[in-house]
Amino acid sequence: MRYFIGNWKMFGVPKSVNILNKINSYYSRDKNRNKYRVVITPPYTLIESYSRHFKNKRVTIGAQNCYQKEHFSSNTAAISPYMLKSVGANYTLVGHSDNRGEGDTDPMLKDKVRYAIKNNLKVVFCIGENKIEKKNKKTLSVLKKQLTRVLEKKFDKNKLIIAYEPIWSIGTGKIPLAKELKKTTIYIKKILKEIFKKDSPPVLYGGSVDGSNVEMFKEIKEIDGFLIGGASKTSKKFIDIIKNYYR
Ligand code: PEP
Numbered sequence: 001m002r003y004f005i006g007n008w009k010m011f012g013v014p015k016s017v018n019i020l021n022k023i024n025s026y027y028s029r030d031k032n033r034n035k036y037r038v039v040i041t042p043p044y045t046l047i048e049s050y051s052r053h054f055k056n057k058r059v060t061i062g063a064q065n066c067y068q069k070e071h072f073s074s075n076t077a078a079i080s081p082y083m084l085k086s087v088g089a090n091y092t093l094v095g096h097s098d099n100r101g102e103g104d105t106d107p108m109l110k111d112k113v114r115y116a117i118k119n120n121l122k123v124v125f126c127i128g129e130n131k132i133e134k135k136n137k138k139t140l141s142v143l144k145k146q147l148t149r150v151l152e153k154k155f156d157k158n159k160l161i162i163a164y165e166p167i168w169s170i171g172t173g174k175i176p177l178a179k180e181l182k183k184t185t186i187y188i189k190k191i192l193k194e195i196f197k198k199d200s201p202p203v204l205y206g207g208s209v210d211g212s213n214v215e216m217f218k219e220i221k222e223i224d225g226f227l228i229g230g231a232s233k234t235s236k237k238f239i240d241i242i243k244n245y246y247r
Pocket residue numbers: 007165169170171172206207208209227228229230231
């Protein structure tokens with residue numbers, strides 16, 4: 001199974017559903033549709049209405065983050081995994097570099113993953129090195145820490161997807177060299193196998209993926225799909241990624 005996950009970030013109002021309607025109608029008719037899953041994470045404000053709209057359609061709705069407590073609490077503006085599930089979200093991102101940059105720590109991320117899984121959300125756990133870490137050849141050690149400090153064997157592996165997103169690649173148009181990315185993805189899967197003592201959960205790539213560079217990524221069989229930011233906000237750009245991936 002491959003995944004095409006669109007992260008809308010701070011984008012979208014109710015009428016933006018038209019973008020997803022177009023994606024859904026392509027997806028419903030695509031002869032390859034059973035080979036992949038499309039998940040879109042709109043902002044919190046749209047999760048309930050979009051989840052209802054797509055309930056019996058193919059596109060799945062998720063959240064971009066969740067709070068590190070399970071049900072209700074006195075944290076202003078916080079949204080728990082339980083609250084997300086109750087309005088129809090089926091997935092949540094956790095650990096996006098935007099949120100790590102705003103103060104999400106490993107212990108917080110561990111609680112987010114734990115409570116999201118407990119509330120039956122699929123977690124897309126994001127990891128990735130920054131530009132300086134890459135320059136100092138620290139990529140693999142950074143990724144290992146990000147994985148081992150948060151993930152535990154007892155977490156349900158079937159509810160986890162890992163998204164490798166080098167921070168220097170997000171929104172910049174810069175992508176890793178194929179050889180390097182293959183090596184990194186194999187390494188991530190090796191660490192995940194050590195944590196879970198069996199198969200690795202799926203590992204996605206994210207960072208400036210578009211319809212023209214997806215052909216390069218598809219050569220790397222270890223990559224199980226993509227987390228897509230900018231190109232998920234236009235139906236044509238998002239559909240082009242899927243089309244070119246299966247061409
Ligand atoms: C992201 O923010 O998760 C992302 C991958 O963004 P972009 O595709 O725009 O680089």
